[in-house]
Amino acid sequence: MFNRLEIRDRKLAETDDENAPILLCTDPTEEERAYLIDGLGIDLHTLASSLDPNELGRVEFEPDHAAIIIKRPKQYCSEDNFFFKISSVGIFMFRERLVFVVSEEGLRFEGKHFQQIRNLEDVMLKVIFRCVWHFEEHLNVFNMIAEELEQKVNTSMENKHLLHMFTLEKSLVYYLNAIGSNGRVIERIRASINRLGLTPEDCEFLDDLTIENAQCQEMASTYSQVLSGLVGARVSVVSNNLNVTMKRLMLVTIGLMVPTAIFSIFGMNVKLPVVEQSGAFGFWIVLALAAASSGVVFMVSKWMKW
Known part of the structure; x- marks a missing residue:
């Protein structure tokens, strides 16, 4: 043009x-x-x-x-x-x-x-x-x-x-x-x-x-x-x-593994003294133990600055 x-x-x-x-x-x-x-x-x-x-x-x-x-x-x-x-x-x-x-x-x-x-x-x-x-x-x-x-x-x-x-x-x-x-x-x-x-x-x-x-x-x-x-x-x-994200995912995984282990132990098909003696409150005792374990994992991670 x-x-x-x-x-x-x-x-x-x-x-x-x-x-x-x-x-x-x-x-x-x-x-x-x-x-x-x-x-x-x-x-x-x-x-x-x-x-x-x-x-x-x-x-x-x-x-x-x-x-x-x-x-x-x-x-x-x-x-x-x-x-x-x-x-x-x-x-x-x-x-x-x-x-x-x-x-x-x-x-x-x-x-x-x-x-x-x-x-x-x-x-x-x-x-x-x-x-x-x-x-x-x-x-x-x-x-x-x-x-x-x-x-x-x-x-x-x-x-x-x-x-x-x-x-x-x-x-x-x-x-x-x-x-x-x-x-x-x-x-x-x-x-x-x-x-x-x-x-x-x-x-x-x-x-x-x-x-x-x-x-x-x-x-x-x-x-x-x-x-x-x-x-x-x-x-x-x-x-x-990426490393920081992987570390956070690892902490989440650990925080879920401990309560899962507690639920698995108390969910076994055997008689456990705590559950038998506590009656209806056994469910809340297990739930409290699981929550406490997650809290311990969180506190340890903060203390160690993960």
Whole structure:
């Protein structure tokens, strides 16, 4: 699907012009791919890399344009089951045209950074900044989910919540790799300022982008280390919760075994002096002995701090 945009009053606005300076291609069909390859001269392999979530970020220069592959978080849905995925964004910078290629919807040109747009190079840098900022948003969600799972694991004997924490830890590894890949792309852009035609204002924004991505990578690394430690500790917590429950069940079993033994003794088909001499009160005497034995078991368990 093609969305065409233009810079109008220093903001991005949709247009129906076939030669619009900004073209957003979402999950292109075969016909749209043919237009990108034959009409715009985009390399087939580079176009496929833009749609491949496993492709690493990079910067390549063709005779008439520059190709940039950047990473961004994929939109999360409940079916992912706590696994956060990565997708790619292909940016093709021509002299008078800017083309974005993505595999799914979610690349939005909104927020305060898209309020004052100077040129196409500025749009390119702000889209990269948007991807970095999207990673930071997901990392904050990671932290909230990890805290919620931690509370559930503390009182749980099931592996479900623990497996969710393992999945989050795996996702953070992919996020760290993607953020590091973006950092290398930003460094390559910095080294190619003249070839990309960046202005001093663009270079200043690129410095801010470098700092933002470094902070994002540090945040992801910190969360990964903390979550890794939590997972190891929570494995022991789940095992300890199970041991505590087994101990309580053992105490209940012992508490039931002693009264059962008393009922069995007095229920034997033989003459017992206590029952014979007590008459109708024999039932209450046996019941009192059974209750007293359960009380003794309870008191002993408290005294020994079982």
